[in-house]
Amino acid sequence: MFGICNLAIVPLRLEPSDRSEMTSQVLFGEHFKILEQNQKWSRIALAYDSYTGWIDNKQFRNITEGEYQQLEKVPAVLNADLIEYITTPGNQLMPIPIGASLSFLDHPSINTDNYTFEGLRATGVNGKHNLLRTAFMYLNAPYLWGGKTPFGIDCSGFTQMVYKLNGYKLLRDASQQATQGEALSFIEESEPGDLAFFDNEEGAIIHVGIIMEDNYIIHGHGKVRIDRLDHLGIYNIDTRRHTHKLRVIKKVI
Numbered sequence: 001m002f003g004i005c006n007l008a009i010v011p012l013r014l015e016p017s018d019r020s021e022m023t024s025q026v027l028f029g030e031h032f033k034i035l036e037q038n039q040k041w042s043r044i045a046l047a048y049d050s051y052t053g054w055i056d057n058k059q060f061r062n063i064t065e066g067e068y069q070q071l072e073k074v075p076a077v078l079n080a081d082l083i084e085y086i087t088t089p090g091n092q093l094m095p096i097p098i099g100a101s102l103s104f105l106d107h108p109s110i111n112t113d114n115y116t117f118e119g120l121r122a123t124g125v126n127g128k129h130n131l132l133r134t135a136f137m138y139l140n141a142p143y144l145w146g147g148k149t150p151f152g153i154d155c156s157g158f159t160q161m162v163y164k165l166n167g168y169k170l171l172r173d174a175s176q177q178a179t180q181g182e183a184l185s186f187i188e189e190s191e192p193g194d195l196a197f198f199d200n201e202e203g204a205i206i207h208v209g210i211i212m213e214d215n216y217i218i219h220g221h222g223k224v225r226i227d228r229l230d231h232l233g234i235y236n237i238d239t240r241r242h243t244h245k246l247r248v249i250k251k252v253i
Contacts, residue, residue, distance in 0.1 A: 001034035002068040003060040008096050012053035016041035022146035029101030031071045051172040067110050077102040084119035097149040099161045125167030131193035135162045141224045155220040174208040181252035198244035207244050
């Protein structure tokens with residue numbers, strides 16, 4: 001079984017319960033495999049990053065395996081503005097966030113609601129230099145565990161969406177992203193757009209941010225913010241203390 005998200009932002013939960021922790025979000029137009037299903041909930045694996053979790057059966061619609069495979073073959077088309085609108089034939093408007101998928105709109109068998117979109121689209125691969133321009137669009141977005149939008153986002157959701165909007169694929173969690181790319185020996189070897197990862201006292205990767213010029217970093221901590229980066233980690237410019245311990249710097253693209 002297969003499905004597609006037909007709402008703006010849907011929670012992806014650890015367990016099949018409205019009270020369960022939200023581990024990620026499914027944005028409008030994202031498609032997925034249904035791994036198991038009960039009367040109210042479905043456990044899914046997102047096509048983009050294979051991330052799994054539970055979604056309410058009322059918050060998506062089914063598609064066929066053929067339609068799923070069709071979406072796997074078409075180029076990614078994403079909403080490129082912070083907030084835009086999908087229009088229905090009855091001129092009803094549905095807001096969708098940046099990063100929502102529009103790829104299915106040109107396929108009538110999947111776009112059975114006849115949605116239309118007239119906003120700015122992100123397509124293809126942009127240069128690495130554009131990563132920070134995209135990252136600044138999320139500046140001051142509040143931190144939300146499992147979030148993927150400017151209305152609430154976590155550290156790895158932030159890096160994943162910034163890269164996704166520029167045509168590069170990152171996995172969902174910081175620990176997963178840390179397995180990608182080439183490790184650098186020194187901060188001085190990094191370029192704007194590279195990723196810095198941070199660990200806890202047990203050595204587990206728990207945080208990630210995007211490196212800027214002149215030893216600054218943009219990352220999600222309370223909100224998407226800009227702080228200093230040095231060989232010890234992140235130095236919070238407001239509290240004047242280090243908040244995260246640097247583990248590794250990765251060049252992913």
